[in-house]
Structure formats: structure tokens, C-alpha cells
Amino acid sequence: MVIGVPRETHRHEHRVGLTPLAISRLTKFGYTVLIERNAGVAAHFTDQHFGEVGAQIVYSADEVYKRADIVCRVGVISTDELDLLKQGSVVCAFHHLAVQPREKVERLMELETTLIGYELIRDENGEMPVLVPFSEMAGQMAIPLAAHYLQTEKGGRGILMGNVPGVPPPTVLILGAGSVGLAAARSALLSGAHVVVLDDHLANLRTINRELSGQVVTAVSNPKRLNHYTAIADVVIGAILVPGERTPYLVTEEMVKAMRTGSVIIDISIDQGGCVETSRPTSIDDPTFIMHDVVHYCVPNMTANIARTASRILADAALPYIIEMAEKGVEAALRDDPGLGESVFLYKGRMVNQGAGEVFEIPATPLRQLMEEG
Secondary structure: OOEEEEOOOOOOOOOOOOOOHHHHHHHOOOOEEEOOOOOHHHHOHHHHHHHHHHOOOOOEEHHHHHHEEEEEHHHHHHHHHHHHHOOOOOEOOOOOOHHHHHHHHHHHHHOEEEEEEEHHOOOOOOOOOOOHHHHHHHHHHHHHHHHHHOOOHHOOOOOOOOOOOOOOOOOEEEEEOHHHHHHHHHHHHHHHHHHHHEEEEHHHHHHHHHHHHOOOEEOHHHHHEEEHHHHHHEEEEOOOOOOOOOOOOOHHHHHOOOOOOOOOOOOOOHOOOEEEEEOOOOOOOEEEEEEEEEEEEEEOHHHHHHHHHHHHHHHHHHHHHHHHHHHHHHHHHHOOOHHOOOOEEEEEEEOOOOOOHHHOOOOOOOHHHHHOOO
């Protein structure tokens, strides 16, 4: 089994698909690991580090894609890289297929590609072991970012993200009480902010209330509450996830228009389309824009700016599944591990994921049925 790690080509994508520690585990098992030259430099993993643990350094992405049985990336494959894929490739990454261009999806299907989405893998308890740590990191990052963009020179309201005696603390509204929401709420609470969390699921709200000892306001989300709380919030954090599907808009443009001048939106849901109607993807070097006098931060790959930590977490979380596929073969691993099977968007070019299939109006066929059909 040959495992390939290409250098990420998306703008300001500093992470790498596997770390030297993860590769050392693979090479000890006898697997060949190819890594493109300088793939880990931005995360401070040198070619020497990779070479010392048995990785083969190759000098082009083409060699990685053409020789590898399993390709381990971080982000979705770019349009230019599609021409490098061999027929029948297996690509592991955060694919976010539901928000990709239709032309890219059709090309991946033509190439009979198998896409395994890290964001969809589930363990035996139904948890998402690869996605959750990234959600937690993004949630922790959201509050320092909000504090930065609340500053006057950044277009914000000129408010300190803290609790100054004699001055009411800022109000932070968090949409979603999952892993992102909990991490953001904990960080905001520690900063001294007044924190409000909205979610559709009462069980999630109970969890966040228990974890934070009842120190945040929790409420079931509905349009009336969204209108009320967005109008008084200094910061709105979008932390909504519908696995495999496009995130629905919860905050309408009219709600944004009614927000306070200089307030800040951190739309962490942007990698799945965003939960704020006025959001659009930005980049690490140009992360914000102002619309209706509200600062919008909408960077899809925000953890790329903490590249070393993010790369280590990704490698640690994904490695057991990569080893499983290498040991058993991809098809057997997908068959034997239902949680890994849930991560498949495309299987040998056929649409498997129901949510992505509905977005592109492509009929989705259950993975097990495709396997039985051969």
C-alpha cells in the first residue's frame, strides 16, 4: 500500500496531511509513504524530518497522485489538481462536497474517485473524532478574533472583550451549541463577556448549560429570538453544522442590517456555505469585509493559521482510519467499519452521500448496495 501526501495548494493553506510522527507509524508497519517536497514547511516540518522517519520525498504533486493508493490531504482538491488524479484514486480530506462547484463533482465522478470526508467519520459512539478537535480549535480562535475586530481601527465598535468595572460587558451571541459553540462560549465566558447560546436541540443546550455551570444564557432558536438577540449582540458567532450538507441561513440580511454599527460576525460555518446570508468566503490575508456597517470574518480554513497544531491533531485523529484502510484494503475497511463508511461522499465515482446528492440533484446510492453490486 502506497500512501501519498501532496503539498496543499490552496491560498494560505499551511497545514499538511500527515506529520512525521504519523508517518513513522505507517513506515514501521511497512507501508510506503510519499510526500511532496516542502509539503510541511509552513507547519515547520522539514523534508529532513519526514526523511528521518522513512518517508520518500518526491519532487512533484503528479508523482504523489499517480503512485499513491490513498492520498491524504487537508483541504478539498483544487480544480488544477484534478488533472493529476489517476483513475480510481482514493482521496482523504475535508471535502465539504456540498459547496463545491458542480463541474468539479462531475469530474471526480468521471475519474471514478473515492472521496473520504474527514468531516463525516464517526466512531463507535457516534462521535466525529476528526471533525470535533477542529471545531474546538475554531471555537477557541473565534473569541480572540472577535476581540481584535471589535477594535476601532478594525471597523469595530471600540469595545473591549472583557469585563471592566462600571461598564456593561459585550454581548456574544453564539448560534449552535455543538463543539464549536461550547468552545466559543467557554472562551467568551472566561473573557468576561455576557454570553447567549441559541440552538434547535434542547439536549445540546442542556449540555452547554451543565458544562458552563449555568453561567450562559441558553434558549431554543426561533426567528423571533434571532431577531431580538442579533439586534443587541456585539458579536455573533455562527457555529452551525449539518454534516455533509450546506448550512442553512439562520441570520438574514435584514437581521444584519438591524445589528449595531461596528458589531462583528464570525461565521465559522462558512466552510459549509455559511449561516449568515451576507457571508462570503474570505482568506487569511484578507479575512474581513464590512457590509451594512457590520464586520464579517468568514475564513473557511481558519485553523490553517495555527498550522502546526492543526496538522498534528489531524494526523493523530485520522491515522487509525488510514492504518485500517492500509491493512484491510479500502473496500474491506469501509465495509467493516460503519463509522468510516459514513464518511464516503463518492465511491468509485458513484454518489453515496445523500445530502450532497440532493444539492447536485444526483441520485445517491447506499455504499453497501454499491459494494454488493461490485
